[in-house]
Amino acid sequence: MKALYFAWLRERVGKSEEEIQPPASVSTVADLIVWLSARDETYAHAFEKRNVIRAAIDHAHVRHDAKIFGAKEIAFFPPMTGG
């Protein structure tokens, strides 16, 4: 699946998107955040404020307990400041 990062999360990760292949044991958004954070210090730092990070699966907002099975695109971002 494709992972996308926006705003300060993008800056901390150091890229705006990448292909990821999490193992089958990673079943929810929360699991995916833990899995990404375990990659290295860059990801750990980017995702350290877990409770403020929002996610969207295939362009729809989801909660951290949402299942990621079948997702084509998962985006992570800070709280939005539109309008």
Place this chain on the structure above:
Amino acid sequence: MAGGAPKPSICVQREDFDAAAETEALCRGRADIGALASFVGLCRDEGGTLAALEIEHYGAMAEKEIERVATEALARWPLLALRIVHRYGLIEAGGRIVLVAAAAAHRGEAFAAAGFLMDYLKAQAPFWKRAHLADGSLGAWVEPKLADDEAAARWSAANT
């Protein structure tokens, strides 16, 4: 307009918009509209300290999410026409950022729908603002205000 809710007209664009022309186009040739509430969000200079806002957006999601919120507004209020324009990219102080124009038979639903839409766009539409300061330096990412979340939350009570 008979036959159900109108289709909202939504545009996510880099270019500036002409608010007067947008609202004129929304009501042109219509005699059923009795109320038009239009809101324009502008880039404030924060007492001269801010030069511009850089607005990052999630292109593949932004229009879809605005459409979802617009559909909810149309389900809550009997609107006759709805236009939403949200810009991205670099917007200088004084520049226009967002337009919401809601037309209805009466002012109550037009005002309410425009207020609801702005509160939800702030909390749900995938845009992120970053300040460019007047001294030429890059400022911080704009933090959401708690008041914005509260403003959006008030609509989820039985408050239509």
